[in-house]
Amino acid sequence: MSEAAYVAVDWGTSSFRLWLVDRTGSVLGERRSHEGMMVAGKHGFAAVLQSHLEAVGAADGLPVVVCGMAGARQGWVEAGYVDTPAQLSSILKQAVAVPGQDRDIRILPGIAQRDPKAPDVMRGEETQLLGTLGMDAADDVLVCMPGTHSKWVRASGGTVERFATFMTGELFDVVSRETILSHAVAGADAAEDVDAFKSAVVAAFEAPAFAANRLFQVRSGQLLYGGKPSSARERISGTLIGLELAAGLTGEAPKAGITLVASGRLQMLYQLAFDTVSVPVRSIGAEDAVRRGLAMAARSIWNV
Amino acid sequence: MSEAAYVAVDWGTSSFRLWLVDRTGSVLGERRSHEGMMVAGKHGFAAVLQSHLEAVGAADGLPVVVCGMAGARQGWVEAGYVDTPAQLSSILKQAVAVPGQDRDIRILPGIAQRDPKAPDVMRGEETQLLGTLGMDAADDVLVCMPGTHSKWVRASGGTVERFATFMTGELFDVVSRETILSHAVAGADAAEDVDAFKSAVVAAFEAPAFAANRLFQVRSGQLLYGGKPSSARERISGTLIGLELAAGLTGEAPKAGITLVASGRLQMLYQLAFDTVSVPVRSIGAEDAVRRGLAMAARSIWNV
Known part of the structure; x- marks a missing residue:
């Protein structure tokens, strides 16, 4: 078995998914639970994460990259937003470190559309987009990301131009x-x-x-x-x-x-x-996309 | 105080309204409660009605005319539907008598639109429509009846041509x-x-x-x-x-x-x-309309 290089976490409102990943991007271990932001907010984000890290046998110093609602104001540590037009590569630069932890844990920011006529926010989907489009994406693509709150994103050359959320x-x-x-x-x-x-x-x-x-x-x-x-x-x-x-x-x-x-x-x-x-x-596939996005973040932050 | 001629009841899904009415249409007594079909289905429709009749001092033989969900399949006694195109006057002729009661109690039918491409039903609103339009209404009118389930009705000459319900x-x-x-x-x-x-x-x-x-x-x-x-x-x-x-x-x-x-x-x-x-x-006013419709029904059924 190859050696783990980092841990990737997609931490949504109601779901938690964790992957133990090696340098080539292969998944060595995986966890899924319903300990999303709502549950983790009560039990403690650090404790929930730690239990899953132990379950996959993650080494002590292994870094963790997180996307999703863990970075919301009511989440673990607020990771803010990158504003539209948002270069997808810039979400990598604005990852926020969780203070007071034994290991390096970074949470990726969301994207905000600060248009009073069409205010909108996303958290987690920006990482899926990164994994879907990469950083040097094609010109003028429309991405539909269905879900509890579906996102429709207009992007060009790796930049999110506009988006709209549907309930x-x-x-x-x-x-x-x-x-x-x-x-x-x-x-x-x-x-x-x-x-x-x-x-x-x-x-x-x-x-x-x-x-x-x-x-x-x-x-x-x-x-x-x-x-x-x-x-x-x-x-x-x-x-x-x-x-x-x-x-x-x-x-x-x-x-x-x-x-x-x-x-x-x-x-x-x-x-x-x-x-x-x-x-x-x-x-x-949505899950492939988010894992690929988290892998790009890990590579950018730690060169793994 | 003038003498009561009949009792009018608007019995919805979640609300119950009763009026004690004299021959001229004046209201002598009134009751409102949350004992709609949902509650009355558990406590018994006869018992709920009787308690309110006693509260307004309705004489023993006084007849009662009812519209609304009391006539649904899951209501008191099923009063069926008049199909579109539905003459409003025909709902008066198809009132259903509640069997085994000491007094004469009639429940008015609803209206059904049996169009597989636009199936629709109403119960209670047909009586409001009767009170709003009368039986010899104008040619081609559109009636908007907001509520939990809003109804939009196209009517002509006292006949409901089509309608649509919005949630x-x-x-x-x-x-x-x-x-x-x-x-x-x-x-x-x-x-x-x-x-x-x-x-x-x-x-x-x-x-x-x-x-x-x-x-x-x-x-x-x-x-x-x-x-x-x-x-x-x-x-x-x-x-x-x-x-x-x-x-x-x-x-x-x-x-x-x-x-x-x-x-x-x-x-x-x-x-x-x-x-x-x-x-x-x-x-x-919606309440005026339903009372007027129930009055027209009482007049038609009992000549009061």
């Missing part, structure tokens, strides 16, 4: 769990209903103003015509993703095309949504 | 309470921020696809620029109402104009939203 994932979650639609999806199994999803995407994409009406129809349609809970779930999902695509794809087509950065079920759903509205995308 | 009120509720925006509105006082509301209405009305982005900006704007929790609330409200108006006002302008049926804070907000997008409406 799609969180809306899906509360609409399915906390509204009258919870009756429509209750007991849904994993069965997919591609037709229901696609028709909901098209409807919301073509007439976004009717999104709150399309959502109600998930319930009234089931009331009048029946239908499976899993189909209802796909309709909600398709409506919200179609709404997001209608906005994200507004404006001039990006010269260097569209990149989808996603994994698992989200990758599948967004790929299907883009296909449905006949927009080609190239797809990159 | 605006429920979305406002879950978005404010259950998402990241709950941090933005936490501790909001009653202070109004008319400018924040109006600019959110305009933004969502002009670019409805960006609704889920505008919502996130409520949080990111506060993070980057500060701002009061009450202003954040107005922005959420304006975004969702602007989105609803963008859809509701799609299509040809109604020949006989637009009527807003609302009360209290909702009346104020929707009136301001319509003013903001320069669309004139005439406003009718």
